[in-house]
Each structure stands twice: as structure tokens, then as C-alpha cells.
Amino acid sequence: MFKKFTILSLLGFLLFSCEKKPAQLTDEEYSNLTDEQKRSSKHAVDGIILEDDRLELTLFASEPMMSNPTNMDIDDRGRIWIAEAYNYRNTLNPRNPTRAEGDRILIMEDTDGDGVADVSKVFYQGNDINAALGIAVFGDKVYVSVSPYVYVFTDADGDDIPEKKEILFQGVGGIQHDHGMHAFTFGPDGKFYFNYGNNGEGLHHADGSPIIDPLGRPVNNQTQPYKEGMVFRMNPDGSDTEILAWNFRNNYEVATDSYGRMWQSDNDDDGNRSTRINYVMDYGNYGFKDEFTGADWRSRRINIEDSVYLQHWHLNDPGVVPNLLQTYAGSPTGILIYEGKLLPEEYQNQMIHSDPGPNIVRAYPAVPSGAGFSAKIINLLDGNPRDNWFRPSDVTVAPDGSLFISDWYDPGVGGHAMGDLDRGRVYRLAPKDVDYNVVKPDYTSISSLITLLQNPNRATHFKSFMALVAKGNEAKDALEKLFTEGESRMRARAFWVLTKLPNGNDYIKTAATDTDENIRVAAIRAYRNNKMSDVSFLLEMAGDESAQVRREVALAIRYKSNPEVWLKLVEGYESGDRWYLEALGIAAEGFWDDYLPLYLADKEQNWMGNQAAKDIVWRSRSSNTSVLLGKIILSQPGRNNLSFYRAFDFQSPSSKNSTLKTLLATAPEEDQLIILRQIIFDPTSPDREVLDLAKKTAGSIADDRDFLDIVSKYGLTDQKVRLEKLIYQSENDQNSQKAADSYASLYGMEAVSLSINDKDQAKAITSIEKFGTIDNESMARLLATIYLDESKSVEVRTAAMDAAKGFNSEPYLWELAKADQIPADMIPIAQKILQSSWNGTIRAEANEKFGTASAKTTSDISKLITQKGDIEKGLMIANNYCLACHKIADKGIDFGPGLSEIGDKLSKEGLYNSIINPSEGMGFGYETQLVKMKDGTQFTCIVNSKTENDLVVKLIGTSEQKIYKLVDVESVTQLDESLMPKFPLSETELVDLVSYLETLRK
Incomplete structure (x- = not known):
């Protein structure tokens, strides 16, 4: 009977397994769905293009079981943990309802084995975790990142109800901020790794005391060199917290591989096509802001790169670690290193990453290149061709090796705004016909622990690691066997546990002789973790044949004077390997005055004929570096000196100025402009020699931007003719505007008045249009003398009225309007300006005075999205409104976020919401x-x-x-209100504009 039952059950199982899952809809079938159907969970998978036909995407969970997942983790039982954000930025989204009980941490589980979650339980709910951006489950502790705190919940009895909640860290900047604290991950070395974005500001222990670096400096954005986004690691109990890297913009998560190396993505200033993937080299500066001054990447500087994505990260500056990969437009979020075997080989041991901006999940296979890496892109999932509400917020590996993807599912990508509160999904990606099956882990036997140690799921890896460390020498033989016979990455995992045993340092020295360079890399990293101090060991490893290993040796001598080791390392440097050069610079920080003279003495008089030596000088920060840079410049006249001139900016101001002034007397004439731009000049106590040269040089400067910089910097009043030419004839609106500002500053408003009151009407109108770009009260008053003067022609008065706009000009215009002093024929123009004002108070009061805008825009986005507009008319509207503060391709003003690929980033709903409700979605860095x-x-x-x-x-x-x-x-x-005004567009105009913006794609 039992045998008969088994056979029937098996037959039923086979029949069930053979049932074909519904095929994904064709493009035509999908296009025939209504918008409501497309947004339904029933068609969630149909909206996503799976790029690899060997794999299968299935929906594991969706609304109403959960919504708005910002981050995800998977425990060793295969359960999905979700941090929800229903209350995301609710103070900025008054139209959205609020869950009074607060946001939730959910646990979702498939208990009946059908591959779909059927249980969803609340682990914790409260307003203290509203819009948490990180969730990490390690043993009986759950780490929740929600700036300004990191909370640790403890569930000691395993009933999925925490007994206590403790603060691990506090003082992280940005309450409910996307650029604050992000998720924790477990490293193979037994440590936790984590990061925060550039609103983090600093890290403090629970008692309020700051994290301190090895030199006793508090780690915050007021302490040089620390700034912007940062990466940290710590022991599981929170001790020994270290700062590892800095100067990112919004490095959303950090991932580690089994060798202990770190990887992460980073978001650009919105719309600048400069998102990136980084290999994170310890103690590296990653270039978002100027290392010394903290200046924005847009600031003009010597040797500035040609393309925005290179400018964005200061990649030409000495002291900046290079990027691994540019991913251009995006809003990158979750990242991991996939070290499982279930997915096809090309994804194994590689980064997998989610980017909700372009609605995509990708892999980035990386290979060593010198001391660094190179990488390529492989697309896995793409929602953009069909459903651009697909917003993959995180990627995580389950114990069976399958990949899970959480989906924020929204018309936008966060950035302080949310268009959909109720939806959210979780998908599973695995080879076809491989069901989700997680075996209950056994942490008691050593053999089982060795198997679990190799699991790709971080929660499983953590628990097995800790259990093996606890077993100590009892587990030594089994660990040694895996270390000897296993695959490279699993050997590394065994090695890290062995380093925690009583004789752990012996394994480090053994691993340092391994034939696998990656194991040797792990050995040097373990040397640091175990706080070993053996200069002879480092000196031997400094001669390793692998640049990857030598890079780690360089990082290991940071903070400690080791001239012998550094000099041995510098012998292995080959010009062009920027990763190696930066590692040498990191190692020499604080010791350049010791190291550099020894290095150059060894080169004797030939160092200037050696490109590698010149690279070292370029990167150096010694008290004599400025003099050495001057020698290089004099030895090789020409434009190839730009990089060496830029290097002066990273030396002491006094040495920089002294050398640059010396160069003025001896450098080629073509270099004098560079020196004038770079030298420090105090107008209150001017250096007459430098000022005289500026006066002599200005007239022959070819580049208009250089000319304007010099005229402004040195206050030159003898260049009036060229300034006027730039004002009136420049094809570059920015140069024209800057020239007008300089003209007014140098010659005063009386000179401007003469121009705009020219007796020749055509000239007067042109002057009004050009000088009208000056946005201050003085200019506003001057323009008013024209449009208020009814004896002047309508054409001239209209030009003056049109020019009266601008944030700093409009308050004066509004005072005139309130006093009913604006002539009747000018009121329509004034009304349009005031009702479109950047100043929300003026805009509201103007609407009250004049009545709401005659063409009132409907706020019912659901009706607007069903309409099709005129793209050509939308282009004209964009030219009239958007280009005043946004760049589209090479047109417009680089004030607000770039719009060149906004159609890829925002859905139609998201575009409407950003225009109608601009204060709900201010991009970080663009707040008022x-x-x-x-x-x-x-x-x-x-x-x-x-x-x-x-x-x-x-x-x-x-x-x-x-x-x-x-x-x-x-x-x-x-302020809470966006600088972007609510333009008085009609419904038709709004539909036309969005129809055009939708076409702006890569």
C-alpha cells in the first residue's frame, strides 16, 4: 500500500512538473493590455525582458502581501526579509496617506513549496523605522539602517518577534534620506561592511562619541580628508569600526567577495550620465568633490577632462582612485558578488547589480588588469522596453543559489518622491524548471558546517563561519582539507576561518606562498586584520610577481613608516597603472618627506627622463613636490604639462605660489595663462608683478572662458571692448551672461543704463535682452524705469518687462504689482512672470491677486496619461520653460538635473508628477x-x-x-519647497510637454 501510494504520488508530481508555465506575452499581446492590466501583479513578469533564455523569472511575492521594498535580505531558511517604505518622505508628500503605525520589516515565506510566498508576517513595525534603507539578518540579530540610526534587533528565541532593539550607531546625517546609511553585509573575514551616501556626514557610537581613525581624527565630513559618501567595516559586536574609503556621492551598498575585496556602485549628480561601478581600494579617495577644497566637479580647473563623466569624479587629479566601469545614466542601488553555482558560468563569481533608473539588473564580469580591474556589462533583466515602473531596488542570493530581486515598483525612482504606495514585488531568477527548495541547515556537525561555509547566501555563510570559529581546533582538519583541495574562492573562505584559530598567523604565512594570487591577496588582507607586525614578511611580499598582491602590501603599510617596503614596492610600478600609483600614494600619506627623497636619490640625475618617476612626483605630497613639478614643467615645454600644473593644487598654498611665481619668469609664454589662472591672488593686497602680467596677457587670451576668468579674478577694467563683444556676439549664452555680470561689476549700473537706453531702438532692445540676464534688484529697478515709462515704445517696454524675471528680481516686480503701478499693457507679461515665479510665496500671492492661472492644470494624472500630445509643440514648450534651468543634450542651463535621458528614468506618470508637484521629488544636491x-x-x-x-x-x-x-x-x-516653479501650463500644453520628454532617451 505504501509502495503504491509512493508511485502515485511520484506520478502526480511528474505530471505537475511537466505542466508548462504560461509563456511571456508577445510584444503585440503586451501592448494590447490596458494600463491597469500592465500594472497588475498578474502581468508583472510579462513587463520584464529576460535577456538569458536559459533562465526563468517568477513572481515570488507582490501586493497586497507587501509594498514599496527599499531593501531585502534572505535568511538561512530561505525566507525573504523586506524593509518597506510606505511612509517614505511623507513630510514632503502631503498628498500621500501615511501609515500611522509606521513602516514594517516583513518576513515572507513559501511554506507549500509552490515557489510563491504564502506567508507574510510583521517582524517589527514603527515610525522609528520609516523608510529604512537597509535590512541585514545575521543569526539572531537584524540590522536595520534608517538614518540617523542603525538599529540592532535581537530575536534570541527565534519566534520572529524581537525581544529588544538597540542603537548601534547614531548621528548619521539625513533623516529619511536616500543618501544616508545603507545596508550591512558579511565579509569573508568575519567582519561586517557597510556604507553611507553623501548625506551621512559622520558616524557616531550609540553614546554619541565619534568613530576615530588610527590617527585619532573623528570620522566626519569636517575632517580632512574625509568627505561625502564613505565605506566602513567593523566586528560583529560593533567594535573596531574602521573607515575604509570616502568621497562617493551615493554609494548605495557595498559588496565583498571571498578574498575580502570590496565593490560598489555610485550615483552621479542626477542626469549627468556618470553613474559608476567601483572596485573599492582601502583608504582611497573616490573623487566626487575636490580633495582639498571640496569644490563641486563643475568648477573649472586646470587639466579638466573633456567629458562630463570624467569631470564628475575628478579622474585627472592625483589622489583619486580610478573607476572600474561607467554605467552612465542611472540610479544604482543593490549589489552583490554572486559566488553560487546555480546560475550559468558567466555570472559566477561576478558582480550582479540592480539599477531602478533604467529599470535594469546587470552583471559586471571583472578581470584583473595590473593592480586594478577591467569589466564589461551583461544585461539580465530589463523593464524599460515594456514596463518602466519596474524599479529593482535590491538583489540577494538565496541558500539554493537563486537570485531574488526586490521591486520598488513606481513611476519614479525615489529621490524624495513616491508615485505609488500600494505596489511592490519580489522576483526569483533561476535556471528553467529549478524549483525553490531550501534544505534546513545543520550547524552541529563539522562536515555540514564545511558545506554551509561554501553557501552563496550571506546569512548561511555568517552562521557557519561563527560556528566553525567556535569549534576551534576541532574543525581544523576539515578546514585545512577545504583550503588545500577546494575551488579558489572556497579555499579563501576556509582560510579566513583558519586565521581565527589559535595559530591563525601561521596560515597567513602559508597562504602568502600560494600559487593563486588571489589567495596571496587574502593573506595580506588577513595580515592587517590580525594586526600582525612583521616588516620582513611585508618586504618579501613587496617583491611578489603579482601587482594585485603588491597593491595589498602598499595598503598594509598605511599609517606606518616603512620606507624599505615602500621603496621595494615602487620598483614594481609601471607607468600607466593608475591603481598601483594610487596604492603607492595611499601608502606614502604622511611620509612623503621621508620616502620621496630616498626614491629620487636612487634615480640620481636621471629621474626626469623616467616617466614612472615623473608619475610618482605628480602623485606626491612632499614639502619639495612643488619645486620638483616646476623642474618637470621647465624640462618639457608644451601642453603636456597640464597634469603637472594641476598637481600644484594639491601642495601647500605657499609652496605652490612660490614655485608658480618663479615659473612666470622662466616658463614658456603659452604657460603664463595657466599660471595666472592657478596662482593665488589677493585683490586686497595685490602682487603687482602678477597683476601687471594679467593686464598684459588678457587681451591675447583666445578662450573666452579663460578671458572671463582672468578679467573677473584680477578686476581688469581695460577690457571693455571685448567684454561688450562677448555680451552681444557670443553664441554661448553662459559666456554672454557672465560677461554681462562682469561688465556691471567693473563699470557699474550707470554704464549698463546707457546701453539699454540707446536711442537706436534695435540696439536698446538687444542690450535689454543681454543685460537683463543680470538677476539682482539693481537691474530690476533699472528695467522698471523702462517698462514704466509709457513715453517709450511698446517694443522696448515689452523687452524690459520680459527681462524682469529672476528670483532676485521678482520681489521688486511684485512690489510694483501689489501697488498697482504696472501699466495695463504690461500686466499680462508681469502676471505670467509672477505666477511662474521660483519664489513660492510670490507665486501664491500673485495667483491670489490675479486669480488662478487662466489655464489651470488638472492634477488628475490618471487622466493625463491616457492622452497623446504633440511632440513638436512639447519641444517648443521645453525650450521656453525647461531650458531655463536644465540641460537637454548641449542646450540649456546646467542648474537643475539634466534631462537628456529623462524618458528612460521616469515613466509617464513620474514625469507628470515631477512637473505638477515639483517639491515632492527634489533630487539630492538640488534642494532649495x-x-x-x-x-x-x-x-x-x-x-x-x-x-x-x-x-x-x-x-x-x-x-x-x-x-x-x-x-x-x-x-x-x-527648505521643503522646490526651486522649480509650478508652471501655469494648460492641460494640453502639459500633455505636449510630457510627450516630448518621453522621447528623451539614450
């Missing part, structure tokens, strides 16, 4: 800042950076940066 000066003046702007001495801002509608001395600034306050 109110600056109050000590003299009583105030203005709103975008703050690009705040350096030790300066506040660097962009004023509304300009791409140029303006610098204010911090001593003159009283306060900087972030």
Missing part, C-alpha cells in the same frame, strides 16, 4: 537652500559645496558657481 548673510541679505540657491573657507552655490537659472566667504554667512537652511 536659503542663505542668510550677516549683512542682512538673503537668497535661495543650490549649494554645490561648502569648503573650509567658502560656500559655493549656483543661483537660480545659472550654471555658473558663485563663491561666498563663510565668514560672511550667517546660516544655510534647507
